[in-house]
Amino acid sequence: MLSIKNLHASIEDKPILRGLDLEVKPGEVHAIMGPNGSGKSTLSYVLAGKDDYEVTEGSATLDGQDLFALAADERAAAGLFLAFQYPLEIPGVATMTFLKAAVNAQRRARGEGDLPTPQFMKLVREKADGLGISTDMLKRGLNVGFSGGEKKRNEILQMALLEPKLCVLDETDSGLDIDALKVVSEGVNALRAQNRAFVVITHYQRLLDHITPDVVHVMAKGRIVRTGGPELAHELEARGYADYVGEAAA
Amino acid sequence: MPAVQETVARVREIDVDQYKYGFVTDIESDRAEKGLSEDTVRFISAKKGEPEWMLEWRLDAYRRWRTMVEPNWARVDYPPIAYDELYYYSAPKSTPGPKTLDEVDPELLRTYEKLGIPLREQEILAGVEQRRVAVDAVFDSVSVATTFKKELAQAGVIFCPISEAIREHPELVKKYLGSVVPTSDNFFATLNSAVFSDGSFVYVPKGVRCPMELSTYFRINEQNTGQFERTLIIADEGSFVSYLEGCTAPMRDENQLHAAVVELVAHDDAEIKYSTVQNWYPGDAEGKGGIYNFVTKRGDCRGKNSKISWTQVETGSAITWKYPSCILRGDGSRGEFYSIAISNGRQQVDSGTKMIHLGKNTTSKIISKGISAGRSQNTYRGLVSAHRKATNARNFTNCDSLLIGDECGAHTVPYLEAKTSTAVFEHEATTSKISDDQKFYCLQRGLSEEEAVALIVNGFVKDVLQQLPMEFAVEAQKLISISLEGSVG
Ligand SMILES: Nc1ncnc2c1ncn2[C@@H]1O[C@H](COP(=O)(O)OP(=O)(O)OP(=O)(O)O)[C@@H](O)[C@H]1O
Ligand SMILES: [Mg+2]
Numbered sequence: 114m115l116s117i118k119n120l121h122a123s124i125e126d127k128p129i130l131r132g133l134d135l136e137v138k139p140g141e142v143h144a145i146m147g148p149n150g151s152g153k154s155t156l157s158y159v160l161a162g163k164d165d166y167e168v169t170e171g172s173a174t175l176d177g178q179d180l181f182a183l184a185a186d187e188r189a190a191a192g193l194f195l196a197f198q199y200p201l202e203i204p205g206v207a208t209m210t211f212l213k214a215a216v217n218a219q220r221r222a223r224g225e226g227d228l229p230t231p232q233f234m235k236l237v238r239e240k241a242d243g244l245g246i247s248t249d250m251l252k253r254g255l256n257v258g259f260s261g262g263e264k265k266r267n268e269i270l271q272m273a274l275l276e277p278k279l280c281v282l283d284e285t286d287s288g289l290d291i292d293a294l295k296v297v298s299e300g301v302n303a304l305r306a307q308n309r310a311f312v313v314i315t316h317y318q319r320l321l322d323h324i325t326p327d328v329v330h331v332m333a334k335g336r337i338v339r340t341g342g343p344e345l346a347h348e349l350e351a352r353g354y355a356d357y358v359g360e361a362a363a
Numbered sequence: 364m365p366a367v368q369e370t371v372a373r374v375r376e377i378d379v380d381q382y383k384y385g386f387v388t389d390i391e392s393d394r395a396e397k398g399l400s401e402d403t404v405r406f407i408s409a410k411k412g413e414p415e416w417m418l419e420w421r422l423d424a425y426r427r428w429r430t431m432v433e434p435n436w437a438r439v440d441y442p443p444i445a446y447d448e449l450y451y452y453s454a455p456k457s458t459p460g461p462k463t464l465d466e467v468d469p470e471l472l473r474t475y476e477k478l479g480i481p482l483r484e485q486e487i488l489a490g491v492e493q494r495r496v497a498v499d500a501v502f503d504s505v506s507v508a509t510t511f512k513k514e515l516a517q518a519g520v521i522f523c524p525i526s527e528a529i530r531e532h533p534e535l536v537k538k539y540l541g542s543v544v545p546t547s548d549n550f551f552a553t554l555n556s557a558v559f560s561d562g563s564f565v566y567v568p569k570g571v572r573c574p575m576e577l578s579t580y581f582r583i584n585e586q587n588t589g590q591f592e593r594t595l596i597i598a599d600e601g602s603f604v605s606y607l608e609g610c611t612a613p614m615r616d617e618n619q620l621h622a623a624v625v626e627l628v629a630h631d632d633a634e635i636k637y638s639t640v641q642n643w644y645p646g647d648a649e650g651k652g653g654i655y656n657f658v659t660k661r662g663d664c665r666g667k668n669s670k671i672s673w674t675q676v677e678t679g680s681a682i683t684w685k686y687p688s689c690i691l692r693g694d695g696s697r698g699e700f701y702s703i704a705i706s707n708g709r710q711q712v713d714s715g716t717k718m719i720h721l722g723k724n725t726t727s728k729i730i731s732k733g734i735s736a737g738r739s740q741n742t743y744r745g746l747v748s749a750h751r752k753a754t755n756a757r758n759f760t761n762c763d764s765l766l767i768g769d770e771c772g773a774h775t776v777p778y779l780e781a782k783t784s785t786a787v788f789e790h791e792a793t794t795s796k797i798s799d800d801q802k803f804y805c806l807q808r809g810l811s812e813e814e815a816v817a818l819i820v821n822g823f824v825k826d827v828l829q830q831l832p833m834e835f836a837v838e839a840q841k842l843i844s845i846s847l848e849g850s851v852g
Contacts, residue, residue, distance in 0.1 A: 161807050164799065180444070185806035194807075201804040204795075205822025214818055215808035222809060289651060 114139045114310045115160075115279050120171035122159045128169070129155045131335035135312075137279070142311040144321055144346060147332035148354045153314045154198055156332075157281045162188050175279060186266045188220040190222035192278030196268040196285050198314075203255040208267065212237060212257045216274055240273045244300050245293075261288030269300040280304070281312045286320035298323030318350045398447040401425060404557050407452045411526045411561075414533060424546040424556035431550045437713035438742040438774060439682045444620055451558045451591070511575065518574050520604075521566040525593050528564035535566055539597055543626035543663045543690070551622040551657040551684075556793060559593035559624065567602040567633075576832055577606045592623040596632035600666065607835060609640035621680075622657045631666030631693065634673070638831055640839055642846075643679035645710050653681025653710070660687035664696035664725075672699035673716065674830045676839045678846040681710060685743065688717035690751075690812065691725035698727040701830040703839075705846050706739030706771070715744040715776075720756035720786070729760040732824045735771035736847055742774040749786035756786040765823050766796040767816060817844035 115137040121348045122130040129152045137143050147153055159166045162175060162185035173180045180188055203211065217227045228236070241251060256264050265285050272280055282301070286294055301311065301324050313324060321329075321343065329345040330337045331354070338357045339345070404425045408418040433444070486849045515522050521532060527534050546556040567573050598604050619641070627635050637660075646653025656679075663669035673687040689698025700716035718727035727747065735741040741764065749756035764773035775792050797819050803813035821828075821840060 127695050161803075163803050185803065186809050186811050189807055189809035197804065197807075201798075203801055203804075203819055203822065206818055207822075210822075211805075211808075211818065214810055214814065215805075216810065217807035218814060275808070297825055 114141075115158075115173070115312070117173045117174055118171055120156075120173060121169045122155065122166050123169055124155070124166050127336050129166075131157065132171070133332075133336050135330070135337060137310045137312060140305075141327045142305065142313060142324060144313045144315060144327065144329045145325040145337075146315060146331050146346065146349055148358060151332045152335040153332055155335075157195050157198075157312075157314065158282060160188075161185060161193060164217045186218070187222070189275075189277075190219050194272050194275055194277035194280045195348070196265075196272060196280065196282040197285040198287070200256050200259075200264040200268055202257045202259075204257050206255050207252055208255045209237065209251040211252075212271065212274055214216055215271065219275060224266055237270075237274065240270055243303070244270050244273075245296055246270055254295045262290060262293040265289055266293065266297060266300075269297050273300065273304060276304075278308065279310050279312070281314070283314045284316065285313070286315055286317060294319065294321065318346050321346050331357050367702075382590055397450055399425070399449070399558065399617045403451050407558055408561070410452065411529070413526075416533075416537065417529055420541070420546070421557050424553050425558075425694070428550070428553040428557055429548055431553060433550050437684050437744070438740060439684060439713050441682055441711075444655070446554075447618060449756055452560065455711070489815055492705070512563060514574055514782065518571050519568045520571060520573050521564065522577055523564055525559075525595060526561045526565040528595075532564070536564070536595070539626070539628055541626075541646075543628060543661045544624050544659050548819075552624050552659040555593060555622045555659070559591045562593035562595075562623070563606075564594075565596040565604060565606065567598045567604045569599045570601045571599075572602065573604040576605065590621055592621075592625075594623070594625040596626070596637070597628045598630065598635045598669075601632045602630075603634045603636075605636040605638070605832065607638050607640075607723055607832065609642065609779060619652075620655050620657070623659070625658070625660040625687075626670055627660075627662035629662065629664050629666060629669035629671050629693075629696075632668050633666060633701050634670040634672075635653045635662060636672050637662070637687075639673075639675040639677075639678045640833060640835065640842065641675065641679055641683070642842060645679050645708060646681045654679065655682045656680040656685065658683075658685040658687075660685065661690065662688065662698070663690045664698060665694050666696070666723075667693040667722070668695040668697075669693050670697045670699075672830070673699070674701040674827065675703070676827075676831070676842070677702070677704040677712065677714060678842055680712075683710075683712040683714055685714045686716055688719065689727060690721065691720045691727060692721045693725075694722040695724045696722055697725065700727075700729045700731070701827040703734070703824045703827045703843070704730045704731070704741060704743075705734045705736075705843060706741040707736040707738070707846055708739060710739040712740070713742045713744060717746040718748070718758055720747075720749040720753040720758070722753060724755045725742065726757040727759075729758070730826055731760075731762045732827055733762075733764045733773055734765070734767065734820060734823065734843075734847070735773045736767035738770045740772045740774070742776060744778075744846040746775045746778040746780070746782040747788055748778075749783050749788075751782040754783055754785045756781070756783065756788075758786075758788045760790045760792075762790070762792040763823065764792075764794040765820065766794065767820075813844070813848060816847055820844070820847060 117133055117135040120130050120133040121128065130151055133156065145153055159168060160180060168181055175191055175193060178191055183191060216233065220228060246266055250263065256267060259267060265288060268285060278360065285297060289297060313326065326343055329343060330339055331339040401422060404421050405418065408421055456563055464798060544552050546553055565577060593649055596604065596606060606820065629635050643654035643656055665669050671689050675687065687700060691698050698718050704712050704714050706712045715731065716729055718729065729745060731743050733741045743762050745760060747758045747760065762775055764775065766773055773794055777786050777790055781788060797816060801819065802812060802815050805818065810818065820843060824843065828840060829841055
């Protein structure tokens with residue numbers, strides 16, 4: 114589904130990703146762990162098409178489609194979703210309004226008509242209930258005054274509504290209390306499907322206790338330096354990144 | 364009403380006018396000489412068949428105007444206007460109009476397309492020659508206009524061109540014209556007083572709630588009033604009227620200088636709601652050919668507990684100089700100003716309001732939303748003052764600016780003057796910018812850059828849009844996104 118080969122990317126001429134390879138198959142959940150500053154968020158931004166990043170080498174395809182040939186909104190319509198580490202606030206734009214605009218923009222890009230409002234409302238209510246998001250929150254400005262945990266839940270709500278092919282979750286667990294972590298994980302698990310894949314960026318095993326990954330990667334200094342099964346996460350939890358930081362530097 | 368209908372309405376009006384008065388003006392032979400002199404003023408007055416007192420009124424204004432100098436305190440910049448090179452009546456085309464749409468600014472055409480305006484109407488709006496086309500629409504619209512007129516007459520509402528009111532209702536015109544904006548008020552208002560071409564007159568009698576929104580839909584004489592428009596609206600005791608001015612489709616005009624005057628008078632317990640959507644041609648990408656719009660709009664809350672509210676959406680013009688104001692004379696009167704002013708390209712906007720508290724327990728509210736994009740400059744200039752006797756005057760001002768891009772400017776110039784210690788003025792102002800991160804967030808959810816900006820902007824102006832009558836609000840919203848096109852990327 115997602116195929117990244119020898120990806121190099123820099124920001125302001127500073128190389129951050131330095132030859133990254135990653136293969137994710139449909140239905141799989143991959144976890145990416147790694148020390149602060151190793152380039153995890155950068156990877157997610159580069160895939161999603163943020164302006165400031167320059168791809169200097171390598172390729173990334175989603176279902177065979179060259180991601181780098183598409184604009185950011187086209188990548189979204191092609192089925193790429195990024196749950197932000199720091200979701201943005203947009204004052205004045207009600208969350209509900211934003212959700213509707215996003216859903217309809219993607220439907221239009223795929224040549225489908227707008228979702229009729231009553232149907233849309235019903236859908237949102239359904240998904241929001243599951244994530245413990247109140248009607249009141251949906252009326253408020255997008256993410257404005259939301260707590261850290263509420264923002265993250267809102268990301269998952271958007272993911273559920275947009276039904277992407279590939280979901281990249283950047284530290285969705287950070288800032289969540291224990292109950293919220295469960296709610297969010299259940300939200301993600303409910304979306305697991307044969308034709309959908311996840312890349313879950315996290316620092317903690319506790320998220321992976323809820324969302325069991327198929328593959329765990331260690332990222333350091335802009336590369337995947339080790340790949341293993343779920344047990345690798347436990348090992349990291351116990352031993353830290355010391356080995357890998359050294360290895361990548363060498 | 365949707366843009367298309369609005370345009371159709373406009374097209375129809377043109378013909379209604381001809382039909383009603385039974386003439387098609389031969390512009391070439393029916394115009395004043397170039398430049399402005401007493402003779403020009405006499406010519407205009409004679410053409411309108413005005414009584415002597417009206418002529419004297421105009422001449423008085425003209426003489427005064429000769430002694431005045433153009434104001435230069437606003438934050439706008441334009442080459443000197445050659446007043447003696449202008450035509451002041453039935454201005455003929457200085458250059459022949461475009462022969463076909465191929466000769467029209469493609470940007471303008473693109474806008475028409477976005478608004479869904481059919482080709483034939485585009486030609487009319489763009490001023491393509493041989494504009495008299497929609498003959499088939501005449502009979503239909505005459506009957507519509509007649510129905511409306513009948514209904515208004517039944518309610519006792521007078522709604523007619525001001526030139527007609529001068530002839531038919533001289534006592535009202537004499538009493539009120541210039542009573543809010545005196546002929547000596549300011550350079551542009553004085554000029555208007557000398558040469559005003561036409562405009563609307565409204566009188567709502569005591570206790571009458573005007574049975575419909577008075578909109579340009581069936582306003583007569585639209586075509587000739589653009590340049591020096593004069594509007595006078597009087598709401599007698601306990602009456603209510605809502606007046607809508609403007610059109611969402613951008614209008615081209617051969618006359619670059621526009622100086623309108625609008626006067627509103629609200630007596631005891633009366634209310635006037637005045638809404639404007641201004642979308643004059645802003646000029647091409649270089650700012651060439653755009654309209655200079657110098658407007659004096661003022662409402663006089665003359666009676667106790669009267670209320671006047673101005674709502675405006677300003678998107679057009681190369682230059683906008685406009686401060687709709689309220690004089691809160693009656694005790695307990697209330698003034699409101701809701702404004703969305705958008706500037707893009709090389710537009711310059713200097714706009715705001717004045718709330719002059721004279722009576723006791725008067726209140727005013729100002730909500731201003733300025734949006735600057737491209738290389739435009741957008742200034743809010745607002746005065747709130749309380750007279751010594753205006754005990755318990757209250758004002759709330761909220762003035763927000765939104766910047767799109769790095770090359771535009773937003774400026775806020777509030778003036779506060781309280782001569783009574785009991786006055787309470789609250790002022791809030793914010794300036795924000797649409798950040799790249801916000802835009803990226805929207806793009807990641809599948810919105811295009813233009814959709815993202817429109818969404819954020821709509822959120823920003825929501826409070827003001829809500830003040831507009833429903834159909835107008837929908838149109839205005841569409842217009843706002845169109846005005847901001849090309850401001851991203
Ligand atoms: N705008 C920028 N200009 C310069 N350097 C940047 C910029 N943005 C990110 N970086 C650098 O890129 C590197 C990778 O950052 P990134 O956010 O991808 O790390 P991360 O793995 O997500 O870290 P964390 O675990 O703390 O979230 C860091 O050294 C960071 O300082
Ligand atoms: Mg990160």
